[in-house]
Amino acid sequence: GENVEQHPSTLSVQEGDSAVIKCTYSDSASNYFPWYKQELGKRPQLIIDIRSNVGEKKDQRIAVTLNKTAKHFSLHITETQPEDSAVYFCAASVNQGGKLIFGQGTELSVKP
């Protein structure tokens, strides 16, 4: 079955710096890759997603890139702010409406 590996497990940056989180997936049939942000004790919130027919997608300070050949996708956060501190999860799915397999999560800490 699908397996998603996420790195790093923890990431600490200074406010204003960029943060990059990387994920790899095993199932070449996967075609939908969402990223979720989960603050402590709260529900995961979708922050951005990308489909396999697109190589890059950007939404203000957040961008996601996808390399289908390498089965690799990354989350990029620019101009980080303390409120970006949370756990970020990548996920992969064979169909957009299908089950999501999550990465292990990255705990991002943005220091003021």
Place this chain on the structure above:
Amino acid sequence: GAVVSQHPSWVICKSGTSVKIECRSLDFQATTMFWYRQFPKQSLMLMATSNEGSKATYEQGVEKDKFLINHASLTLSTLTVTSAHPEDSSFYICSARDGGIAKNIQYFGAGTRLSVL
């Protein structure tokens, strides 16, 4: 955005009792809902896929007789933890797939923290 309501948010029960958790999509119809389990500082582990009007599909290693799932309507799925034991203590989260305008995006409930004494 779409809203998924999950209740209760926190439940404490005695070992051997059963606990029911509800997951409702409030402003959209969800033909498919998903149930996850999350341990502290760990990822979301998919337990089962709940399909309206049919039997749930369980992931490998998840006991279907232990974790009963019912999806009787397009807005409600329930997870019942039967004969709960301390090792069942965890954070359970549901998600609902919006098959409408949101193009199959999954929205998550706020989760239920289960403590079995």
